[in-house]
Amino acid sequence: MQPLDPDEIRASFVNCSRGEAKSVTVPGDVPWADRDFLGWRDPKAPARAYLVLPYEGEVVGLALRAAPPARSRVRSNMCAFCSTTHSVSDITLFSGRRAGKLGREGNTLGTYACSNLACSRYLRGEIRPDIPQPHESLSLEERIARLEDKVHRFVARVLESR
Numbered sequence: 031m032q033p034l035d036p037d038e039i040r041a042s043f044v045n046c047s048r049g050e051a052k053s054v055t056v057p058g059d060v061p062w063a064d065r066d067f068l069g070w071r072d073p074k075a076p077a078r079a080y081l082v083l084p085y086e087g088e089v090v091g092l093a094l095r096a097a098p099p100a101r102s103r104v105r106s107n108m109c110a111f112c113s114t115t116h117s118v119s120d121i122t123l124f125s126g127r128r129a130g131k132l133g134r135e136g137n138t139l140g141t142y143a144c145s146n147l148a149c150s151r152y153l154r155g156e157i158r159p160d161i162p163q164p165h166e167s168l169s170l171e172e173r174i175a176r177l178e179d180k181v182h183r184f185v186a187r188v189l190e191s192r
């Protein structure tokens with residue numbers, strides 16, 4: 031993805047208050063060319079997670095909440111974005127308020143994903159999941175396209191009533 035500066039990142043959030051957007055801890059030293067989206071947990075508040083990506087000509091940022099492991103009753107060990115299989119402790123249920131009317135009505139959306147949101151790094155083999163992966167015949171480019179498609183579908187649902 032194209033590099034973003036901290037101001038662009040903070041201005042991108044569509045589903046949280048301006049106050050929260052301003053207080054977001056933005057990661058540094060991002061190798062932008064090897065990232066399909068920027069995803070991270072706030073080191074000062076690990077229950078807060080963020081996803082920022084180019085989407086239909088704009089930059090969209092989502093503020094998410096990570097369910098605490100003890101209470102999330104994880105039912106999946108596969109990341110819904112990158113399809114990496116993990117032990118359940120490395121999969122987290124993330125939920126985010128929907129933008130616009132649905133969000134004002136208290137509507138949220140959840141998804142299971144890599145706990146560290148490092149999907150781009152798993153796909154590229156920069157880090158390895160802790161359990162062996164099922165064989166896939168897709169090329170890296172095809173897996174990246176699938177990741178983008180799945181993340182975009184999630185973003186589209188968050189933005190549905192914006």
Ligand SMILES: [Zn+2]
Nearest residue numbers: 109112144149
């Ligand atoms: Zn993932």
